[in-house]
Amino acid sequence: MKKRLARISPLQLGIVLAVLYGLLSLIVFVPMGLLFSGHHSVGSATSATPAFPFSGIFLLAMPVLYAIMGFISGVIGAAVYNVVAKFTGGIEVTVTDAPEA
Numbered sequence: 001m002k003k004r005l006a007r008i009s010p011l012q013l014g015i016v017l018a019v020l021y022g023l024l025s026l027i028v029f030v031p032m033g034l035l036f037s038g039h040h041s042v043g044s045a046t047s048a049t050p051a052f053p054f055s056g057i058f059l060l061a062m063p064v065l066y067a068i069m070g071f072i073s074g075v076i077g078a079a080v081y082n083v084v085a086k087f088t089g090g091i092e093v094t095v096t097d098a099p100e101a
Helices: 010-036 055-088
Strands: 002-005 040-042 045-047 091-094
Touching: 010 055
Parallel strands: none
Antiparallel strands: 002 091, 040 045
16 A cells, blocks of 8 residues: 655654664764773873763763754754655655554
8 A cells, every 4th residue: 555755743753863863872972982981001001091081071962962963954854855745745655554463
């Protein structure tokens, strides 16, 4: 059965993408931050200075910034899609009924 996606709610897509981008950035930036915040050695002495001095700020800021960017891009993207869909008819998809569990 064919269906058309005629309109996307900009606010709802913004919220979904904000959560999605925020979670994905946690998966990427937390391991990266932990990797770069480790101690490094200089000669025979070890230094307690992190390799990346702003890792704490970085780990907190990046998921928030990615969530904000996801929200903004979702709202703008849905609004643009809605305008384009009026002229083109929208995206055509084929759907089937899911089997009941």
